[in-house]
Amino acid sequence: MTKTGHSATYEEVQKLHPLYFNIVRKRYWWFAISLLIIIPGIISLFMQGLNLGIDYKGGTMLDVTFNKAVSQSAISDTMKSVGLEGHVQLSNSDTTALIRTEALEEEKRSELLTALETQVGEYDKASLKEDKVGPAMGQELTRNAIYALIIAMGMMIIYITFRFQFGFAISAILALLHDVFVVVGIFSLFQWEIDATFVAAILTIVGYSINDTVIIFDRIRENEPKMKRGDSYQDMVDKSIWQTMRRSINTVTTVLISLFAVFILGGESTRMFSLAMLIGVFCGAYSSIFIASQILLEIKIRLKKMPRTGS
Amino acid sequence: MRQGNIVKLVALVLLVATTVALSIKPLVDPVKGIPLGLDLRGGVHLVLQAEPNKNGVPITNADMDKAKAIIAKRVNDLGVSEPIVQADYNNKRIIVDLAGVTDPDKAVDILKTTAKLTFRDTQGNVLLQGDELTDAKGGQDPTNAGGFVVNLTFSTDGAKKFADLTTKYLGQQIGIYLDEKLLTNPKVDTPVLNGQAYINGYATLEAAANHAVLMRSGSLPVSMSIAEKRQVGASLGVDSLNKSIHAGIYSLIFIFLYMLVFYRLPGVVADFSLIVYALIVLWAFWSFRVVLTLPGIAGFILSIGIAVDFNIIIYERVKEEIRAGKSIRAGVESGFSRAFITVIDAHVTTLIAAITLYIFGSGSVKGFALTLGIGIIVSLFTAITFTRQVLRWTVGINPKMKTFWFGVRGDA
Numbered sequence: 001m002t003k004t005g006h007s008a009t010y011e012e013v014q015k016l017h018p019l020y021f022n023i024v025r026k027r028y029w030w031f032a033i034s035l036l037i038i039i040p041g042i043i044s045l046f047m048q049g050l051n052l053g054i055d056y057k058g059g060t061m062l063d064v065t066f067n068k069a070v071s072q073s074a075i076s077d078t079m080k081s082v083g084l085e086g087h088v089q090l091s092n093s094d095t096t097a098l099i100r101t102e103a104l105e106e107e108k109r110s111e112l113l114t115a116l117e118t119q120v121g122e123y124d125k126a127s128l129k130e131d132k133v134g135p136a137m138g139q140e141l142t143r144n145a146i147y148a149l150i151i152a153m154g155m156m157i158i159y160i161t162f163r164f165q166f167g168f169a170i171s172a173i174l175a176l177l178h179d180v181f182v183v184v185g186i187f188s189l190f191q192w193e194i195d196a197t198f199v200a201a202i203l204t205i206v207g208y209s210i211n212d213t214v215i216i217f218d219r220i221r222e223n224e225p226k227m228k229r230g231d232s233y234q235d236m237v238d239k240s241i242w243q244t245m246r247r248s249i250n251t252v253t254t255v256l257i258s259l260f261a262v263f264i265l266g267g268e269s270t271r272m273f274s275l276a277m278l279i280g281v282f283c284g285a286y287s288s289i290f291i292a293s294q295i296l297l298e299i300k301i302r303l304k305k306m307p308r309t310g311s
Numbered sequence: 312m313r314q315g316n317i318v319k320l321v322a323l324v325l326l327v328a329t330t331v332a333l334s335i336k337p338l339v340d341p342v343k344g345i346p347l348g349l350d351l352r353g354g355v356h357l358v359l360q361a362e363p364n365k366n367g368v369p370i371t372n373a374d375m376d377k378a379k380a381i382i383a384k385r386v387n388d389l390g391v392s393e394p395i396v397q398a399d400y401n402n403k404r405i406i407v408d409l410a411g412v413t414d415p416d417k418a419v420d421i422l423k424t425t426a427k428l429t430f431r432d433t434q435g436n437v438l439l440q441g442d443e444l445t446d447a448k449g450g451q452d453p454t455n456a457g458g459f460v461v462n463l464t465f466s467t468d469g470a471k472k473f474a475d476l477t478t479k480y481l482g483q484q485i486g487i488y489l490d491e492k493l494l495t496n497p498k499v500d501t502p503v504l505n506g507q508a509y510i511n512g513y514a515t516l517e518a519a520a521n522h523a524v525l526m527r528s529g530s531l532p533v534s535m536s537i538a539e540k541r542q543v544g545a546s547l548g549v550d551s552l553n554k555s556i557h558a559g560i561y562s563l564i565f566i567f568l569y570m571l572v573f574y575r576l577p578g579v580v581a582d583f584s585l586i587v588y589a590l591i592v593l594w595a596f597w598s599f600r601v602v603l604t605l606p607g608i609a610g611f612i613l614s615i616g617i618a619v620d621f622n623i624i625i626y627e628r629v630k631e632e633i634r635a636g637k638s639i640r641a642g643v644e645s646g647f648s649r650a651f652i653t654v655i656d657a658h659v660t661t662l663i664a665a666i667t668l669y670i671f672g673s674g675s676v677k678g679f680a681l682t683l684g685i686g687i688i689v690s691l692f693t694a695i696t697f698t699r700q701v702l703r704w705t706v707g708i709n710p711k712m713k714t715f716w717f718g719v720r721g722d723a
Binding site: 007008016063105106110124125126127128129130131132133134136137140141144145147148151152155156159160163196197199200203204206207208210211212214215218219243244246247250251253254255256257258259260261262264265266267269270273274277 | 350353358360402416419420423536537538539540541542543544545546547550551554555557558559561562565566569570573605606609610612613615616617619620623624627631634635652653656657658659660661662663664665667668670671672673676679680683
């Protein structure tokens with residue numbers, strides 16, 4: 001194919017990037033940084049778990065916009081007067097109330113809304129938002145989410161093993177789990193509420209992270225057979241990472257631009273969704289560059305060492 | 312060659328511009344445009360769970376079909392455009408989506424009513440079931456000018472039974488019940504022989520019509536409870552829609568600028584391809600009647616970010632090929648073929664995630680998965696057909712084009 005010139009050497013690739021540094025050699029640093037973020041997350045996950053919204057636990061959530069500013073106690077008292085307890089959160093300069101309570105039957109719900117109207121104040125019916133999820137539905141959602149994650153990962157392992165090698169697949173999946181744990185861990189640490197779309201966010205992060213990793217692995221796959229005697233696998237991996245660096249950075253930037261737009265301008269309903277994705281996509285880009293290839297390298301080094309020791 | 316390519320490119324730009332201009336109206340048409348989900352225009356999503364009755368008789372699929380048909384009939388009578396009624400046989404559920412319904416509370420009320428119409432004597436014994444009814448209509452009370460009634464029409468068989476009944480109970484009261492609620496308790500003055508009767512005592516025509524809907528559609532074979540309900544007020548939906556469109560526009564603008572700064576001439580091609588991409592995706596939504604939801608729009612916006620990735624991968628490859636000493640044209644060709652393998656592998660994995668989400672996701676999550684999935688397929692299509700051809704024509708304008716325009720530094 002190539003008639004003129006030659007494909008870039010390691011030195012050329014290094015010169016091309018003004019900020020070049022050897023990523024592969026510092027790999028234990030990257031592992032340490034990741035563990036530093038993941039471990040507190042996992043501890044938090046065991047200690048306090050996740051702040052599950054009504055989509056998982058079941059319950060009723062009412063988003064009521066009043067015509068004037070209201071007080072939290074007025075709403076709590078009204079709820080008590082109809083025999084309900086729950087959590088009230090005011091926003092939008094105290095005109096919007098987010099009320100969380102047990103799953104309400106239609107009659108009870110109407111009773112509460114009527115009581116709110118008479119005791120607290122008039123509200124805008126056209127901007128009322130209500131979510132009611134029965135407890136059985138919540139369990140189903142959680143179960144389906146776990147199934148979806150496992151099946152998606154299984155299919156990805158199969159695809160990557162088929163297109164690359166098993167070692168690539170394992171490294172990609174570990175990097176992906178890294179991203180999932182970072183996001184889930186952060187949501188647990190800060191006790192941000194999780195709704196049904198969180199599953200979608202996690203799976204998209206999974207998709208993105210794998211996608212990003214595959215681009216770099218594709219380059220490693222391409223460079224591997226071109227290695228000459230005496231070339232180190234380590235240098236080849238580092239070269240591959242830097243050859244794809246511009247793409248990695250530019251793509252994550254454009255995706256982050258999209259997500260930032262949704263996060264800032266998309267309104268309250270998609271805020272947590274886009275936040276999860278922002279963290280996840282950033283993390284996915286990081287792990288593709290700093291984690292996935294280094295795990296692959298570790299696997300390759302170990303496998304090599306096994307048959308003939310001390311090479 | 313030079314002239315020809317310029318003409319082709321100018322023609323293409325004009326063609327795309329015209330298509331964009333002509334597309335806006337049909338795409339956003341409130342009736343025939345891309346259907347909006349209830350979170351974007353207000354409405355209610357219901358999951359009705361069939362409750363096993365007290366005798367422990369299992370709920371059959373036939374019961375579910377009947378329930379679905381009855382609910383669908385009631386929904387249609389509510390006058391909602393494009394309602395969705397689905398039966399989930401495994402879980403014994405009926406899923407109802409009513410987008411744009413004006414009074415969701417009333418709709419919910421009408422849908423979950425079992426609506427068993429019975430005629431009972433004063434002791435409460437059931438004399439006749441409402442199954443024999445062929446029609447029920449709201450109307451003016453013939454005897455009381457201000458009142459309204461539900462006019463009942465019985466089948467031939469029912470008319471006979473009703474005639475016997477009214478003959479037997481002449482001078483006595485017969486209670487008409489909807490479920491356990493007594494609607495009216497008229498005294499039989501004359502036997503009703505023609506199978507026509509009415510229930511009076513409604514204050515408004517609307518109230519009479521609502522009950523008529525229930526009676527006409529027949530009674531649900533099983534009682535239903537609300538397992539899940541998501542209701543969004545109309546103005547809240549519009550607000551969300553506007554915010555999402557805003558987010559989409561800003562995201563597009565910034566991605567445009569970014570690509571221009573980093574990739575210069577190919578950046579222009581990428582931006583141009585993005586417009587074509589967005590256009591194809593929106594038309595795909597339109598033709599497959601994909602219901603656009605809030606997470607769906609987020610998925611679409613995200614897919615714009617991902618669609619650029621194709622261009623980025625390809626351009627980086629082309630740059631490498633040029634650096635390796637190839638001419639711009641040869642670079643574009645080999646860059647494309649090499650990048651294609653990368654692109655396929657990378658995006659099949661994302662597609663796996665989208666498909667899994669679509670299969671296992673519920674409601675809003677499905678919408679997200681669908682838009683993401685369509686986005687990935689369309690961006691692949693756009694990249695290999697449109698982007699490639701436009702880039703060929705562009706480099707064909709002047710084969711000695713400076714590599715600077717490809718973002719390759721002269722010294723490289």
